[in-house]
Amino acid sequence: MLSELILVAWLTPILYGSATVLGEIARRRNARKFYTSRRDVERIIFQIPTLGNYETTNRTFAAIREYNLPVPVECWVIAEESDASVARYNADRIVVVPADFSCNALYKARALEYARRFRLSLAKEGGIPTKYLLLQADDDSTPSRPFVEECLHVDADLIIGTITPRVKGFWNTLLDYERCIACTTACNLWTNIGIPVWAHGEGLCLSAQVDENIDYSFPTGRKAWKQSGNVVANKIISSEDMIITHKAALAKYRLYNSSKPVYITPPLSFGDAIKQRRRWEWGHLRIVRYGLLPLRNRLRVGFYETAGLVIYAGATIGLLLRVLGLIGYASSIALLTYTTLVLWFGVRGYSVGRVKGVKHAVAAMAASYVTVTLNFLVHIIGLVKGDPKKFEVIVKA
Numbered sequence: 001m002l003s004e005l006i007l008v009a010w011l012t013p014i015l016y017g018s019a020t021v022l023g024e025i026a027r028r029r030n031a032r033k034f035y036t037s038r039r040d041v042e043r044i045i046f047q048i049p050t051l052g053n054y055e056t057t058n059r060t061f062a063a064i065r066e067y068n069l070p071v072p073v074e075c076w077v078i079a080e081e082s083d084a085s086v087a088r089y090n091a092d093r094i095v096v097v098p099a100d101f102s103c104n105a106l107y108k109a110r111a112l113e114y115a116r117r118f119r120l121s122l123a124k125e126g127g128i129p130t131k132y133l134l135l136q137a138d139d140d141s142t143p144s145r146p147f148v149e150e151c152l153h154v155d156a157d158l159i160i161g162t163i164t165p166r167v168k169g170f171w172n173t174l175l176d177y178e179r180c181i182a183c184t185t186a187c188n189l190w191t192n193i194g195i196p197v198w199a200h201g202e203g204l205c206l207s208a209q210v211d212e213n214i215d216y217s218f219p220t221g222r223k224a225w226k227q228s229g230n231v232v233a234n235k236i237i238s239s240e241d242m243i244i245t246h247k248a249a250l251a252k253y254r255l256y257n258s259s260k261p262v263y264i265t266p267p268l269s270f271g272d273a274i275k276q277r278r279r280w281e282w283g284h285l286r287i288v289r290y291g292l293l294p295l296r297n298r299l300r301v302g303f304y305e306t307a308g309l310v311i312y313a314g315a316t317i318g319l320l321l322r323v324l325g326l327i328g329y330a331s332s333i334a335l336l337t338y339t340t341l342v343l344w345f346g347v348r349g350y351s352v353g354r355v356k357g358v359k360h361a362v363a364a365m366a367a368s369y370v371t372v373t374l375n376f377l378v379h380i381i382g383l384v385k386g387d388p389k390k391f392e393v394i395v396k397a
Contacts, residue, residue, distance in 0.1 A: 003327045006318030009311045010337045013344035016185045020347055023188030023257075030192050030256050034154045041152070041208075042129040044071050045119070047095075049078040049111045050139040053396055054088040056265075057139045061090055067145045071152060074128075078115045104217035107391045108201075109240035112136075113216035120212060134206040140265040140396040141202035147260035151205040156256035158248045159205040160191060164261035164355040168268060171374070175273055176266035177352050177364045178375045183257070184351035186304060191245075191257035197300045199245035203262025206244075207253075214247050216240055218292045239283035246297050261355040265396055270378070272394035277375075278382030279392055281305070312376045344368065 046064055048057050061075045077091040081099045097114045105113050122128045133151060137143055147161040162183040165176035182198065190197045206214075249255055267273035284305055288298045321327045329337070345365045353361025364371070 002321075003329070006314055006321070006327065007329070007333070007337070009314035009318060011340050012311050013340040013347060017343050017347050019185050019189050020350070023184065023186075023190075023192060024259075026192035027188055027257060027259060030156070031154060034156050034254060034256060036153060036155045038070075039133070039152050039155055041071055041131050041133050043132045044069065044073045044135050044148070045076055045128070045132050046073055046135045046137070047076040047078055047115060048137050048139050049108050049115070050083075051080065051393060052083050052085045053139040054085040056396055058088075058090045060137060060139070060142050063142055064148070067148060069148060069152070071133075076115070078111045080111065103215075105240065109216040109218075109243075112240060116211060116215065123208075123212075130208060132208050132211075134208070134211045136201055136204045136206070137262075138202045138264075142263045143203040143205075144261045144263060147203060147258055147262055148205075150258050150260050154256050154258070155254075157207040157210045157253035158245060159256045159258055160187065160199055160245070161203040161258045161260050161262035162188075162355050163200060163202060164263050165266045166263050168266055171270070172266040172268060172273075174363075174367050174371050175374050175378075176264070177348075177360075177367070177371050179264075180355055180364075181348055181351040184354070185347065188257045188259070190300070191255050194249055194255050195297075195300070196242075196245050196249055196255060197304050199241045200262075201241035202264050204241060204245075206248075210248050210253055214244055214251065214253075216244060218243055239280070239287055242284070242287070242301070243292065246293050250294070250297075259354060268395050273374075273378045274381050274385070275388075275392040275394050277378045278385060278388055281379060281382050282387050308372075309376060309379060312372055 046061070048060060050057050057077060064073060064075065067073075074092045075090075076093045076095055077089040078095050078097065079086055079089070080097055083096070086094055086096065095115045095118055097111045101110070101114050103110055103113045119128065119134075123130050123132075135143060135148065135151065143161060144164075151159050163176075163179040165173055165179065167173050186197050187199075191199070245255070267276050284301055287293055288302050291298070293301070318327065345368060348368050348371075349361040349365040352364035
């Protein structure tokens with residue numbers, strides 16, 4: 001039985017390779033289906049929620065303004081009332097979230113919900129056009145020009161780009177190669193067929209219709225509504241991007257996963273990587289535990305959250321057992337496992353290379369086992385350390 005389970009782990013590159021091919025087919029189909037010579041929008045509102053990172057925020061605003069897009073861009077900062085750097089933001093509009101504002105969301109989600117309600121009131125009063133696109137980033141991310149331009153030509157309601165790590169040291173870059181791979185082997189397929197798994201707020205484009213009708217409250221099911229007060233009062237939720245993407249899909253809005261890059265700064269230390277992944281893990285665990293999405297959505301999230309850890313553990317244990325001569329396979333089976341190993345390298349190289357070029361594709365293939373090992377360790381450490389109980393901010397530069 002153990003040999004069969006290990007064999008399953010070794011053969012999973014076939015599934016990832018198939019998902020990569022099917023995802024690209026789905027993306028191209030949607031690109032043709034949703035393509036328009038020019039979306040009917042009058043303005044792009046580019047917003048960044050931040051906790052005082054005015055230097056990186058201002059650099060991102062400057063970069064976006066230099067794109068010289070055919071549609072006016074209005075840069076918004078979403079800041080907390082306690083932010084002492086409010087005057088230093090080079091923004092067209094600074095939205096300060098009052099300390100006494102409350103809603104059925106916490107932290108960044110709370111700030112984004114306040115900004116959303118503020119935008120709706122402005123639109124009703126004529127303060128902003130009703131035909132706008134909302135482009136959102138974090139204070140350590142920058143949507144690329146090709147991504148923003150594609151948002152103007154693909155008439156989808158919610159568009160996400162492909163996460164692409166900036167080069168910030170050898171180990172930091174290797175660690176976040178995994179996010180390019182997740183975008184290619186999972187998000188590109190599931191998002192483009194309208195039933196997403198993950199999402200990310202680092203580069204997210206929403207239509208005005210989604211912005212108007214989809215809020216950042218977390219509960220989306222009967223069970224969750226009964227527990228919602230307790231969840232918000234006692235739990236820190238940090239998966240606002242996943243929730244709003246799933247809610248948009250459930251409301252039958254059109255979703256599109258772009259192959260164009262959204263540049264992010266990876267965690268600058270191993271400790272910060274643990275903080276980041278730990279925050280994600282426990283946010284996703286709460287989604288599953290408290291029924292904050294329908295069962296079918298939670299099953300997808302739960303499967304992908306556990307699959308990588310289980311496959312890594314099984315494949316590594318199997319390798320050790322094979323080296324020690326404790327398990328063996330017929331030569332035909334062994335040839336198949338070697339073939340899938342080559343496929344595994346190929347998928348990883350393709351996933352990184354399509355957004356970062358040939359040099360990084362080769363690096364991603366060569367460092368494949370190092371990358372998955374580092375990610376396995378930070379996730380396991382995050383699980384062992386337990387629920388963070390607070391929103392852990394990492395260093396950004």
